[in-house]
Amino acid sequence: MTQFSLKLDEDQLQIQKWVHDFAEDVVRPAAHEWDEREEFPWPIVQEAAQIGLYSVDFLMNAMADETGLTLPVAVEELFWGDAGIGMAIMGSGLAAAGIAGNGTPEQVIEWVPQCYGTPGDVKLGAFCVSEPDAGSDVSSLRTRAVYDDATDEWVLNGTKAWITNGGIADVHVVVAAVDPELKGRGQASFVVPPGTKGLSQGQKYLKHGIRASHTAEVVLDDVRVPGSCLLGGREKLEAKLARARERGHSGEKQPAMSTFEATRPTVGAQALGIARAAYEYSLEYAKERKAFGRAIIMNQAIAFKLANMITEIDASRLLIWRAAWLARNGGYVNAEGSMSKYKASEVAVRVTEDAIQILGGYGYTREYPVERWHRDAKIHTIFEGTSEIQQLVIARAISGLRIE
Ligand SMILES: Cc1cc2nc3c(=O)[nH]c(=O)nc-3n(C[C@H](O)[C@H](O)[C@H](O)COP(=O)(O)OP(=O)(O)OC[C@H]3O[C@@H](n4cnc5c(N)ncnc54)[C@H](O)[C@@H]3O)c2cc1C
Numbered sequence: 001m002t003q004f005s006l007k008l009d010e011d012q013l014q015i016q017k018w019v020h021d022f023a024e025d026v027v028r029p030a031a032h033e034w035d036e037r038e039e040f041p042w043p044i045v046q047e048a049a050q051i052g053l054y055s056v057d058f059l060m061n062a063m064a065d066e067t068g069l070t071l072p073v074a075v076e077e078l079f080w081g082d083a084g085i086g087m088a089i090m091g092s093g094l095a096a097a098g099i100a101g102n103g104t105p106e107q108v109i110e111w112v113p114q115c116y117g118t119p120g121d122v123k124l125g126a127f128c129v130s131e132p133d134a135g136s137d138v139s140s141l142r143t144r145a146v147y148d149d150a151t152d153e154w155v156l157n158g159t160k161a162w163i164t165n166g167g168i169a170d171v172h173v174v175v176a177a178v179d180p181e182l183k184g185r186g187q188a189s190f191v192v193p194p195g196t197k198g199l200s201q202g203q204k205y206l207k208h209g210i211r212a213s214h215t216a217e218v219v220l221d222d223v224r225v226p227g228s229c230l231l232g233g234r235e236k237l238e239a240k241l242a243r244a245r246e247r248g249h250s251g252e253k254q255p256a257m258s259t260f261e262a263t264r265p266t267v268g269a270q271a272l273g274i275a276r277a278a279y280e281y282s283l284e285y286a287k288e289r290k291a292f293g294r295a296i297i298m299n300q301a302i303a304f305k306l307a308n309m310i311t312e313i314d315a316s317r318l319l320i321w322r323a324a325w326l327a328r329n330g331g332y333v334n335a336e337g338s339m340s341k342y343k344a345s346e347v348a349v350r351v352t353e354d355a356i357q358i359l360g361g362y363g364y365t366r367e368y369p370v371e372r373w374h375r376d377a378k379i380h381t382i383f384e385g386t387s388e389i390q391q392l393v394i395a396r397a398i399s400g401l402r403i404e
Contacts (some may be wrong), residue, residue, distance in 0.1 A: 002066040004325045012070050015062075019074045022053060023081025031082035034212035035372055040168060041085050041212045042122075048089050049119040053078075056116045059093055063100075068328035072269035072320050079273025083376035084212030086270060091164040091213060092116060095125025097263050098173040102189045102231040111191050115171045123194075126169035128160040128218050135161070136389050138175075139184035143220060145176035152227040154190055156220045159202065162383075166216040167201020170194040174220065178237065185244040189231040198223035209375030263384065264337035265323040268344035271380040272316050275348040278355035278373045279309045286358055302358060309351045316344040335390075335397035342390035345380030352377045 008016065026047055034041040048054035062071040079086040092115045099111050115125030134140040143158025156176055160166065172192040179186030192199050202217025230237060283306055286297035296302045323340040326332050352374035356363035363370045381387045395403045 001329050002325075004322070004329075005067070006321070008069065008073065009067075012065070012067075012073055015070055016073050016077055019053065019077040020080070022048065022051060023077050027078065027081030027085050031085060031212075031369065031372070032366075034082075035084055036211075036366075038206065038211040040214045041088050044085050045088050046119075046122055049116075049122045052119075054089050054092075054116065054122065055119075056096070056113045059096060059116075060112075066328060068265075068324035068326075069321055072265055072272075072324045075266050075269040076273040076276065076317075079270045080277045081273075082212070083270060083274050083373075083379075084210040086273070087164065087210050087213035090266075090270070092123075092125035092169070093266075094127040094164065094263060095169070095171060095173045098127045098175075098189055099191065099231060101262060103191075104231075104233055107191070107228075107231055111171060114194070115169075117170070123170040124165045124168060125171045125173065126163050126165040126167075126218070127173050128163045128166065129175045130161050130163070131159060132161045136386055139187075141175060141177050141187060142180075143174065143176040144180070145174075145178050145188060145190060147178075147227075148224075151224075153224045154227065154230060156190060156192070156198075156223040156225065158220050160218040160220070162205065162215055163218045165214055166218040167199075167204075168214055168216070172199060172218060173231070174218075174223075179241055179244075182241065182244045186241060188237050190225055191229045191231065192220075192223060192225055193229065196223055196225060208378060209372070210379050211375075261332075261337050262327060264341040264390075265320045265327060267380060267384045268316065268320040268323070268340040271341075271344040271348035271377060272313065272320060274373050274377045274380075275309075275313050275316070275344070275351040278348075278352040278370055278377075279306070279313055281370060282306065282309075282355040282358040282363075289360075296358070305354050305358065309354055312347045312351060316340070316347045319343050332397075335394045338385070338390040338393040338397075341380075341385065342387055342394070345377070346387060348377035348380055349374070 026044060030041065030044050045054055052058055062074060078089060095115050096112045100108050114123060117123030129138055131141055131143060143156065146155045148155055156174055171194060174190050174192055175187055176190060177186055178188050198221045200219050202219045204216040207215060227234065286302050286306060287295055289296045319340040323336040326336050352370065355370040356374055359368055359370055362368050392403060
């Protein structure tokens with residue numbers, strides 16, 4: 001087991017600076033434009049690919065770090081630059097995590113690199129779980145996967161909602177019900193390879209925040225994928241289904257849930273980056289802005305707000321780092337991944353609102369970035385498990401009871 005330490009090592013410090021420099025020089029200057037355009041920021045993602053930040057190698061190296069801290073440290077810096085562009089760069093990671101979490105080593109080697117492509121030919125991945133009638137309740141998916149013995153193919157039908165990179169991705173990872181009666185335990189994940197017939201983009205959503213990130217419906221109409229696209233393989237699925245039918249409860253988690261649990265500290269780090277950006281900006285502003293003949297920070301009402309902001313931000317980082325370390329060193333005990341995501345996302349919403357307050361009228365306009373940061377922060381209390389769902393997970397973990 002690796003020692004938990006708050007002191008980042010040389011490699012981590014270098015990565016932190018490298019991502020920060022990219023966020024400061026490339027991402028932040030582009031943030032306003034892509035938020036207004038509400039389009040996927042291809043040139044910025046291509047630039048991230050050129051320097052190796054948008055790449056399977058970066059993701060794998062960061063994930064291989066035994067302290068678990070490299071990824072949250074890098075993600076905090078990236079989202080400090082901008083959350084919409086940050087999501088455009090990180091979105092494929094969810095598909096990669098879905099493949100890595102459920103696939104065989106051969107499937108990981110085949111499909112994860114295809115979620116990223118190369119610096120000269122950037123590709124995207126999408127992780128498709130949510131549906132119009134199944135967001136928090138992922139056990140009720142209606143998308144069906146039926147095996148066709150004659151052709152050794154799986155046939156997928158259904159509609160996925162709010163999918164990051166949905167329809168513009170090259171690789172779509174789709175979670176579907178194989179045996180709906182078994183609810184979450186009757187589900188499996190499938191890779192839908194690039195160019196597969198029957199997969200199309202439905203509506204593109206116009207959003208409150210992270211507007212540079214593409215979010216759309218994904219329609220699956222008789223989508224046929226080879227048997228080899230079932231993540232984990234047929235034998236493993238059959239054994240899982242048999243156990244679930246026999247015992248009524250296999251003890252195994254549904255594929256979507258295990259992917260989300262693994263990525264929660266990273267989502268917390270996204271929110272943390274936004275919160276820190278807003279705190280730093282409003283601290284500087286409060287020192288400059290004069291009212292009643294003195295800098296507004298000289299009023300306790302403003303200074304204490306800033307004191308609370310940084311205290312909450314640092315508390316969030318400690319929870320994120322603990323969760324990230326635990327995830328790599330023995331696993332969560334009391335849903336620490338959920339705690340970190342829950343805390344950081346709620347803090348980001350509050351801190352960015354406080355930042356608007358500190359900037360007053362300027363803060364409410366699009367001339368200043370704090371209103372964007374507030375809009376961007378809000379999604380973190382909703383996706384990858386709402387705040388209420390995180391509380392549910394924590395409550396069940398601490399009580400051992402099936403709290404509803
Ligand atoms: C920008 C964006 C990007 C997204 N990207 C993806 C993606 O890439 N892939 C993907 O699969 N999904 C994605 N999602 C979907 C997202 O994960 C869901 O929206 C989220 O899980 C909530 O589901 P829902 O919208 O159906 O809300 P609901 O589940 O309908 O919840 C509505 C409200 O009820 C509360 N609630 C529900 N059940 C309970 C309960 N048992 N106890 C207490 N409160 C409860 C919720 O907390 C929430 O406040 C994305 C969503 C957005 C907006």
